Amino acid sequence: MDEPSQIPATDGVHSTPATNATPVPGESRAVAFGIAAWLLPGLGHALQKMWGRALVVFFAVGLLVYAGASMRGNVFTRQGSDAFDTLGYIADLGAGSFYLFARAIETGGADVSHADGDYGTRLLATAGVLNLLAALHAYEAARGHKA
Amino acid sequence: MTAAPPLELTHFQAFLLFAVVISVAFGFLGRRRPKDRVKYILWSLFLFLLVGIGVGWAMFPFSR
Numbered sequence: 235m236d237e238p239s240q241i242p243a244t245d246g247v248h249s250t251p252a253t254n255a256t257p258v259p260g261e262s263r264a265v266a267f268g269i270a271a272w273l274l275p276g277l278g279h280a281l282q283k284m285w286g287r288a289l290v291v292f293f294a295v296g297l298l299v300y301a302g303a304s305m306r307g308n309v310f311t312r313q314g315s316d317a318f319d320t321l322g323y324i325a326d327l328g329a330g331s332f333y334l335f336a337r338a339i340e341t342g343g344a345d346v347s348h349a350d351g352d353y354g355t356r357l358l359a360t361a362g363v364l365n366l367l368a369a370l371h372a373y374e375a376a377r378g379h380k381a
Numbered sequence: 382m383t384a385a386p387p388l389e390l391t392h393f394q395a396f397l398l399f400a401v402v403i404s405v406a407f408g409f410l411g412r413r414r415p416k417d418r419v420k421y422i423l424w425s426l427f428l429f430l431l432v433g434i435g436v437g438w439a440m441f442p443f444s445r
Contacts, residue, residue: 297402
């Protein structure tokens with residue numbers, strides 16, 4: 235009885251040898267899902283029909299952004315004066331389109347002279363980093379890794 | 382777009398908001414089965430509260 239010489243690939247991810255330089259099928263799809271997840275929190279999971287995770291990510295990031303902006307946290311911009319501002323900008327950008335939402339609703343500007351504003355700054359940064367983590371999760375899930 | 386209404390939370394409320402949201406998100410991202418998710422969320426929330434309040438009390442002698 236003939237045995238298959240190779241283990242058949244189930245999703246096309248591992249169908250090419252590791253030494254082959256051509257990109258594996260599905261890799262570009264996974265990257266697209268990761269970018270979609272970054273642009274709109276939860277979209278990367280929704281495209282893979284992971285509805286529960288999509289809703290939780292959307293509302294978790296949205297709630298953190300809304301609370302942070304309502305508490306007059308600092309929404310960092312490109313014009314940072316030091317490394318911490320730059321890091322804060324990178325973290326805030328992680329929220330994708332919700333970064334623009336935060337800037338739109340915080341019309342009064344930041345007020346970090348009170349504890350509320352300081353907490354708001356942390357919540358905004360947390361929203362961004364959480365969304366980056368969710369985008370990475372969506373990317374890994376699209377690659378077929380157990381999640 | 383209209384401005385968001387101001388939100389004023391106490392230290393503990395802000396801390397609790399952070400802990401609950403992050404615990405739920407981690408639970409859903411990190412676990413697949415509903416029972417495992419609930420266990421993970423509760424355990425993560427408990428540790429957030431324990432460490433947060435513990436660190437707060439640890440800083441108390443230096444606060445004045």
